Amino acid sequence: MPLDLVEVTNSDGEVRGTSAPGYDPAAYPPFGVTVDVVIVTLDAGELKVLLVRRGEQPFAGEWAVPGGFKQPTETLDDAARRELQEETGVDAEALLVQLGAYGDPGRDPRMNVVTVAYLAVLRELGDIVPGSDAADASLHPVADVIRGRVSLAFDHERIVRDAIERIRRDLETTGLATAFVGPTFTLSELRAVYEAIWQVELDGANFRRKLVGEDGWVVATGKRSAPASEGGKPPELFRVGSAWKSGAPIRRPRRSARGLR
Amino acid sequence: MPLDLVEVTNSDGEVRGTSAPGYDPAAYPPFGVTVDVVIVTLDAGELKVLLVRRGEQPFAGEWAVPGGFKQPTETLDDAARRELQEETGVDAEALLVQLGAYGDPGRDPRMNVVTVAYLAVLRELGDIVPGSDAADASLHPVADVIRGRVSLAFDHERIVRDAIERIRRDLETTGLATAFVGPTFTLSELRAVYEAIWQVELDGANFRRKLVGEDGWVVATGKRSAPASEGGKPPELFRVGSAWKSGAPIRRPRRSARGLR
DNA sequence: GCAACTATTAGTCCTGTCGACCAATACAGC
DNA sequence: GCTGTATTGGTCGACAGGACTAATAGTTGC
Numbered sequence: 001m002p003l004d005l006v007e008v009t010n011s012d013g014e015v016r017g018t019s020a021p022g023y024d025p026a027a028y029p030p031f032g033v034t035v036d037v038v039i040v041t042l043d044a045g046e047l048k049v050l051l052v053r054r055g056e057q058p059f060a061g062e063w064a065v066p067g068g069f070k071q072p073t074e075t076l077d078d079a080a081r082r083e084l085q086e087e088t089g090v091d092a093e094a095l096l097v098q099l100g101a102y103g104d105p106g107r108d109p110r111m112n113v114v115t116v117a118y119l120a121v122l123r124e125l126g127d128i129v130p131g132s133d134a135a136d137a138s139l140h141p142v143a144d145v146i147r148g149r150v151s152l153a154f155d156h157e158r159i160v161r162d163a164i165e166r167i168r169r170d171l172e173t174t175g176l177a178t179a180f181v182g183p184t185f186t187l188s189e190l191r192a193v194y195e196a197i198w199q200v201e202l203d204g205a206n207f208r209r210k211l212v213g214e215d216g217w218v219v220a221t222g223k224r225s226a227p228a229s230e231g232g233k234p235p236e237l238f239r240v241g242s243a244w245k246s247g248a249p250i251r252r253p254r255r256s257a258r259g260l261r
Numbered sequence: 262m263p264l265d266l267v268e269v270t271n272s273d274g275e276v277r278g279t280s281a282p283g284y285d286p287a288a289y290p291p292f293g294v295t296v297d298v299v300i301v302t303l304d305a306g307e308l309k310v311l312l313v314r315r316g317e318q319p320f321a322g323e324w325a326v327p328g329g330f331k332q333p334t335e336t337l338d339d340a341a342r343r344e345l346q347e348e349t350g351v352d353a354e355a356l357l358v359q360l361g362a363y364g365d366p367g368r369d370p371r372m373n374v375v376t377v378a379y380l381a382v383l384r385e386l387g388d389i390v391p392g393s394d395a396a397d398a399s400l401h402p403v404a405d406v407i408r409g410r411v412s413l414a415f416d417h418e419r420i421v422r423d424a425i426e427r428i429r430r431d432l433e434t435t436g437l438a439t440a441f442v443g444p445t446f447t448l449s450e451l452r453a454v455y456e457a458i459w460q461v462e463l464d465g466a467n468f469r470r471k472l473v474g475e476d477g478w479v480v481a482t483g484k485r486s487a488p489a490s491e492g493g494k495p496p497e498l499f500r501v502g503s504a505w506k507s508g509a510p511i512r513r514p515r516r517s518a519r520g521l522r
Numbered sequence: 523g524c525a526a527c528t529a530t531t532a533g534t535c536c537t538g539t540c541g542a543c544c545a546a547t548a549c550a551g552c
Numbered sequence: 553g554c555t556g557t558a559t560t561g562g563t564c565g566a567c568a569g570g571a572c573t574a575a576t577a578g579t580t581g582c
Contacts, residue, residue, distance in 0.1 A: 028330040030291030033364065033375050069289040072373045076364040101362040101377040103294065103337040112333045114294050114375065116362040173434065188558075206541065208560070233548040233559045253541090449529075467570065469531070485578095494530045494577045514570090 031103075032113040035079040036067030036156070038099065038163040039088060039120045042180050045196055046141050047167075049160055050087065050128065051152070053136035058109050059153030065160065066137070067115065080118040087137070088125055095121040095179035097170075099163055107155050117159045119166060121179040171197055172252050175244030184221055186235040187211065200253050210249050216241030217249045292364075293374040296340040297328030297417070299360065299424040300349060300381045303441050306457055307402050308428075310421055311348065311386065312413070314397035319370050320414030324401070326421065328376065329394075341379040348398065349386055356382040356440035358431075360424055368416050378420045380427060382440040432458055433513050436505030445482055447496040448472065461514050471510050477502030478510045 039050035051063040066087045070079040076098070085091050096118055103114035130137040144150045145160045152160065170176040171194065180193045191207050194200070211217040218238035243249070300311035312324040327348040331340040337359070346352050357379055364375035391398040405411045406421050413421065431437040432455065441454045452468050455461070472478040479499035487495060504510070 028293040028295075028372075029333050031294045031331070031333075031375075032289040033292045033294070034289075070292075070364060070375070072290050072292075073366050075366065076362055076375070098361050100359050101337055103331060103377070105334050105336065111289075114292075114331070114337070114377070116364070116375070169434075173430070186559090203541070203543085204558080205543085205560070205562085209562095210540085212560095233557080234550090235559060250540095447530090464570070464572090465529080466531070466533090466572085471569080473531095494528075494579085496530060511569095 029112060032108070032111055033070045034067050034113055034115040035070050035076060035083055035118060036065045036115050036159060037080050037083045037087070037096075037118045037120050038065055038160055039084065039122060039125075040142070040163065040167065041122045041125055041139070042193060042196060043139055045192060046143075047164070047196055048139040049142050049145060049163075050125065050137065051140050051145075051150070052087070052130060054133070054153055055130075055135040056133050061135070062153040063140070063150055064153040065117075065156045068133075070116070076116050080116075080120075084118075084120050088122070088128065090122055090125070095119075095176065097166075099159070099166060102155055102159060104155060115154075115159075117163070119163045121167070121176065123180060123182050168197060168252075171248065173248055175240070175248065177248065178240045178244050184223070184237045184239050186237060187218070188235060190218075190238075194250065198252050202250070202253075207250070211238075215249075216243040290373060293369070293372055294331045295328050295374055295376040296331050296337060296344055296379060297326045297376050297420060298341050298344045298348070298357075298379045298381050299326055299421055300345065300383060300386075301403070301424065301428065302383045302386055302400070303454060303457060304400055306453060307404075308425070308457055309400040310403050310406060310424075311389065311398065312401050312411070313348070313391060315394070315414055316396040317394050322396070323414040324411055325414035326378075326417045327398070331377070337377050341377075341381075345379075345381050349383070349389065351383055351387070356380075356437065358427075360420070360427060363416055363420060365416060376415075376420075378424070380424045382428070382437060384441060384443050429458060429513075432509065434509055436501070436509065438509065439501045439505050445484070445498045445500050447498060448479070449496060451479075451499075455511065459513050463511070463514075468511070472499075476510075477504040 041048055041050075050066065052066045054060050054062055054064050066083060068079075068083055068086075070076060074082070077096070080096055080098075081091070084094060084096065099117040099119050101114055101116050105112075107113065107115075125139070128137045128139075140150055142160065142164055145152065145157060146164065148157070151157065167176065177190060177193045181189050187208055188204070190211075191202055191204060194202055212220075217240075219241050221237045221239055223237045224234040302309055302311075311327065313327045315321050315323055315325050327344060329340075329344055329347075331337060335343070338357070341357055341359075342352070345355060345357065360378040360380050362375055362377050366373075368374065368376075386400070389398045389400075401411055403421065403425055406413065406418060407425065409418070412418065428437065438451060438454045442450050448469055449465070451472075452463055452465060455463055473481075478501075480502050482498045482500055484498045485495040
């Protein structure tokens with residue numbers, strides 16, 4: 001049943017829609033506005049997304065991107081930050097950008113809902129606590145979602161797909177890569193970010209040459225990390241420089257002979 | 262007055278919010294959802310934006326970006342296309358992309374409204390007909406808006422600012438530049454797009470060398486255009502090639518000595 | 523018809539960037 | 553101490569791109 005002839009009333013029963021002069025009440029049907037947050041992290045060299053198993057209708061029992069209704073007293077950004085906080089306990093140090101709005105008719109079978117999707121990139125997720133309305137919460141490889149091996153509620157499959165596309169693009173033009181690593185990191189760790197997301201192989205020597213230049217991409221801390229699993233020279237530890245704020249150091253290889261994998 | 266305790270009813274008086282099991286009615290306050298379209302074109306070598314003078318409350322008499330309420334039966338993209346059509350008569354051949362959602366509390370003094378902003382780039386606007394709810398409609402230099410010489414209703418100043426920023430960025434990575442020119446164009450026309458938006462000067466010879474290469478940036482039509490105002494050789498006419506679909510030919514000059522203006 | 527002018531088009535030089543590759547180094551584990 | 557591994561430093565060559573000069577092909581004005 002369509003919701004064309006809907007009026008908005010407040011708790012006093014006053015019809016707010018028609019009482020507002022100059023507005024045609026039929027012209028602004030009410031919508032629910034939700035905020036969904038695609039939480040992405042790098043886990044075991046693989047890009048993963050946090051999904052919750054819905055505990056309520058609609059789509060109860062299915063996997064979905066965490067989210068909730070926006071309150072009139074908060075901004076969209078605030079709502080996204082709140083959802084992220086509720087879901088992961090993480091507050092700051094998370095890159096949180098708006099992806100876009102999704103409002104196809106029927107995307108929520110119950111009512112008119114427009115959702116604003118956000119992308120959050122985290123270095124590491126602590127304990128994942130399912131929210132009050134979720135039965136479960138866990139990390140899933142994005143490859144499984146993109147290839148349809150995990151089907152999601154609503155239009156969340158499309159949202160995740162758009163999120164990954166956004167990540168791949170922003171990696172080339174913004175400082176997004178630094179959101180995947182900690183406050184200090186080795187060049188191998190940072191290089192692994194690019195390699196995992198772009199599915200390419202980058203030459204370690206060239207990577208270093210580009211980042212450890214006169215530009216302020218990375219700043220050496222003087223310390224060294226523990227060596228890798230199979231031994232090897234303990235690598236230098238860096239922290240992010242200021243140059244990331246206005247660009248990215250390396251571009252995505254286009255026609256790479258090596259970057260197959 | 263806050264709208265916290267609002268219920269949604271349909272024309273039968275049935276309260277739809279509380280009647281949906283599994284939802285907490287207080288959790289999804291109703292919002293109006295509007296779609297605003299930032300319509301941008303190049304006019305007399307200057308970037309301009311289409312603004313309408315509002316004929317109704319709120320902000321009656323002030324300039325604003327054209328827009329309107331989304332209907333539950335249409336997608337967001339459809340709503341944007343409809344608004345563009347209503348405002349300019351243009352349907353296709355317009356680049357129409359979503360900018361983002363804006364939902365700060367109080368952005369509409371009457372009610373909770375979340376707007377989804379779109380960007381439309383047109384080559385040329387025909388007759389501008391003010392919509393039914395607009396008192397006037399005309400093109401304004403974006404510089405006037407950005408520098409605050411024209412103040413806009415709602416948070417539309419921010420929306421326009423974001424739109425211009427998006428244009429500047431997308432010009433570097435997408436085929437956006439071709440949306441500003443017609444089906445056939447001279448290289449000077451195309452170059453003028455970059456120069457107007459980036460506020461730089463590009464060398465005509467280098468510009469040509471990059472675009473008329475083996476890559477399919479532009480395709481010669483064999484025809485020639487009428488010469489410029491003050492005489493000169495009639496330039497070649499080109500049409501867009503296929504390469505624009507997956508990138509842009511030139512990048513924004515960073516530290517240009519010539520690009521001052 | 524001719525000169526002056528303008529914008530387009532072609533060609534050259536040179537520098538910086540970047541990929542590919544090789545070699546040296548420094549440490550862990552045995 | 554030997555071996556293996558990952559980091560680090562260096563070289564070479566291809567290529568793209570900016571600055572610049574020059575030639576070309578038209579129009580406009582006289």
